């Protein structure tokens with residue numbers, strides 16, 4: 320069946336079964352391989368994307384559930400204000416180890432910062448709990464989110 324979905328501000332027409340997970344549409348049909356497959360069961364967070372600014376597991380989100388929602392993937396997260404700050408902090412603090420989980424981590428962190436500009440440690444732990452990192456980069460992730468929040472506050476003061 321034909322669907323038109325908006326990904327990273329561009330409309331794409333795809334012809335797939337309605338129960339196809341968005342993860343496979345992104346990776347296999349549209350060639351956007353930044354979003355990763357980990358578990359396929361909403362347990363690891365590697366496949367996290369934004370659907371209308373909400374962090375969403377694309378491995379269990381079917382294309383027929385998307386409608387006119389706006390999808391943002393890691394390929395365009397830097398175009399969101401929070402995503403830009405998160406990516407800078409990730410680089411500054413050298414968060415990444417093997418990198419496999421990091422697309423999902425960055426997307427989840429960007430969604431957190433967009434909805435909560437000054438998250439506490441508990442807020443961060445809550446928001447990021449579904450994103451697993453087998454390399455154990457959790458402490459650097461937390462520090463990077465704090466740095467990004469701090470930079471947002473500083474920029475705000477400067478107007």
Ligand code: FES
Nearest residue numbers: 357358359364378
């Ligand atoms: S691949 Fe989607 S949560 Fe693990």
Ligand code: FES
Nearest residue numbers: 417418452453454
């Ligand atoms: S950086 Fe290796 S799994 Fe997270």
